[in-house]
Amino acid sequence: xxxxxxxxxxxSESEEATNNRMDEDAFRIFYEKxxxxxxxxxxxxxxxxxxADDLLQEAYCRLLSVDLAATMGERETKSYxxxxxxxxxxxxxxxxxxxxxxxxxxxxxxxxxxxxxxxAARDPAPEAQTDLRSAFDQLKARERQLLWLAYxxxxxxxxxxxxxxxxxxxxRLLLFRARKKLAGLLQDRGNRIRKVKP
Amino acid sequence: MNKNYCGEEQRVFDAVHANALDSTLKEHVAxxxxxxxIVLVAQYLDEQRRSQESEIVLPDAGLLWWKAQLRYRxxxxxxxxxxxxxxxxxxxxxxxxxxxxxxxxxxAAREWIIDFVQAAVLQHAxxxxxxxxALAAGAGTVLCAVIGSLFVLRN
Numbered sequence: 001x002x003x004x005x006x007x008x009x010x011x012s013e014s015e016e017a018t019n020n021r022m023d024e025d026a027f028r029i030f031y032e033k034x035x036x037x038x039x040x041x042x043x044x045x046x047x048x049x050x051x052a053d054d055l056l057q058e059a060y061c062r063l064l065s066v067d068l069a070a071t072m073g074e075r076e077t078k079s080y081x082x083x084x085x086x087x088x089x090x091x092x093x094x095x096x097x098x099x100x101x102x103x104x105x106x107x108x109x110x111x112x113x114x115x116x117x118x119x120a121a122r123d124p125a126p127e128a129q130t131d132l133r134s135a136f137d138q139l140k141a142r143e144r145q146l147l148w149l150a151y152x153x154x155x156x157x158x159x160x161x162x163x164x165x166x167x168x169x170x171x172r173l174l175l176f177r178a179r180k181k182l183a184g185l186l187q188d189r190g191n192r193i194r195k196v197k198p
Numbered sequence: 199m200n201k202n203y204c205g206e207e208q209r210v211f212d213a214v215h216a217n218a219l220d221s222t223l224k225e226h227v228a229x230x231x232x233x234x235x236i237v238l239v240a241q242y243l244d245e246q247r248r249s250q251e252s253e254i255v256l257p258d259a260g261l262l263w264w265k266a267q268l269r270y271r272x273x274x275x276x277x278x279x280x281x282x283x284x285x286x287x288x289x290x291x292x293x294x295x296x297x298x299x300x301x302x303x304x305x306a307a308r309e310w311i312i313d314f315v316q317a318a319v320l321q322h323a324x325x326x327x328x329x330x331x332a333l334a335a336g337a338g339t340v341l342c343a344v345i346g347s348l349f350v351l352r353n
Contacts, residue, residue: 028260179236183238
């Protein structure tokens, strides 16, 4: 499908050649196809529904403001959109870390490298934690990104690399480790449930 | 089989997604640690996706389009008015510097102005009206520039 179209009312051919922004119809179709999965990704990786909503809107606005290469297909554009969203998410976490450092309420023990999902759920007693938080939320942000893109979006390693900014060559190993960790957590949880309900 | 890779990985993953794990693959999964993990993780994440699916409410595409257009126009306007802003800033800086010079050395500044005016008048001594006209035009230009700068700054 042709995604890219020149801006309506572009003055000249030379301008059209460099001005490859989506037109409204193309955008509506693209939005219909990608918005659900992007919101799901942002929501699940950030663990915050409102934040995911904000970042989704910002990501599409930014996508619409850039001149995309005329040769870019739907999958590449989607990958680019996920890259924008991932960068926005990282910017958000960076800002959060900065405010965490400057805040007088910052606790000395919190790990600024790991954005926490559902911080309130980290505090209860360990036995209650597994019930409150899903195994997925216990993973690192990068691991959540990788697993969601690979297993829910069905992205290839190259697409994951494009979306996350990681090197394509390292995706296999990182994915392997993340999968192993999640599988371990799931098996652990399964064992605990079995112990509680013999 | 590599330690962290199984040749059947992709087939197992595709089969789990299509909900079509046949007996051959099931048997492979039962003996392969990697594929067991894949099945476990893929099924779990699919369950997670389905559980949040019903809660997803998307903003209207038209609203986002309008928002993006507005932002694009704002950016274009900012780009277009950048030279005006630059000239305004340069003019303001020049006025401030002139003001500082005038305030720090009032006698020198006064002398310079008198010399300038005399030179302008003497240069056109043959016809004093030209000198006066040039002075009036200069004063008018400065006045227009000040009013214009104030207008631009206000807007």
